[in-house]
Amino acid sequence: PFGSTTHYHLLVAFTVFGVDPKQATILDMQPPDMLAAWQRGDIDAGFVWEPTLIKLVENNGQIVLSSRALAEKGYMTADLAVARRAFAQKYPDLVAAYxxxxxxxxxxxxKDPKAAALAVAKEIRLSEAEALRQMKTMVHLNGKDHLGAAYLGTSSKKGGLAKALKDAADFLVTQKTIRSAPALAAFEQGVNPSYVERAMK
Structure with a gap:
């Protein structure tokens, strides 16, 4: 869908590989519509998330590029946990425990992917095998990883997440999803590694 992380990564891919987006017809589709168009043979490619992704693959599709590969080139997208500043300041131990x-x-x-997949499968009502398959497609970070330079960074030296958020906001401006994007400093202020630091003590 236009304005989504997959749309962002699709346009990034054109830039990274030196392809003019005008050479392609890009359609704004929700995942179920994309799958239906794929099954009819109306589209040649799609950039989409699970579970639609595997359904395209199962219908004679082949993965040619992933968000993970683009992240490795410096174009990260992520699922993030956000807390209101007032809440986090009032309940820092709760946020750190989370x-x-x-x-x-x-x-x-x-340590034990199958045990983790079983827990996830029960929670979101998937088979254990399907939960494990989907989990393998993601990058899983622990607290120590989050404090690395590529992600949140530390309280004294913010990491790459702030720039990734700024890049995504700039993209949303070009798509007219938002009117303007804050300066990088605003994102650096919004990224707060202190709760991860507290959790990792």
Whole structure:
């Protein structure tokens, strides 16, 4: 869909590989519509997330590029946890405990992927095999990873996430989804690694 992370990565891919987007017809489609168009043979390609992605692959599709590959080239997208500043300041231990539980979940996935997949499968009503397959397509970060330079960084030195958010906001401006994008400093102020630091003590 236009304005989504997959739309952003599609246009980034054109730039990264030196292709003029005007050479392609880009359609604004929700995942179910994309799948239907694919099954009819109306479209030649799609940039979409699970579970539609696997359905395209199962219908004679082939993955030629992933968001992970684009992230490795410096164009990250991510699922983020956001807390209101006032809430986080009032309940810092609660926020840190939440972050710690997420970090422990990642550690479990790395140590015992099947056990982690079983827990996820029960929660979102998927088969264990399907949950594990989808989990393998993602990058899972624990607290220590989040404090790295590529992601949140530390309280004293913010990481790459702030710039990734700024890049995404600039993209949304070009798509007329938002009117203007804040300066990078606003994103750096909004990224707060202190709760991860607290959780990792």
């Amino acid at each position: 972050v710690k539980s997420l970090s422990r979940a990642t550690d479990l996935y790395r």
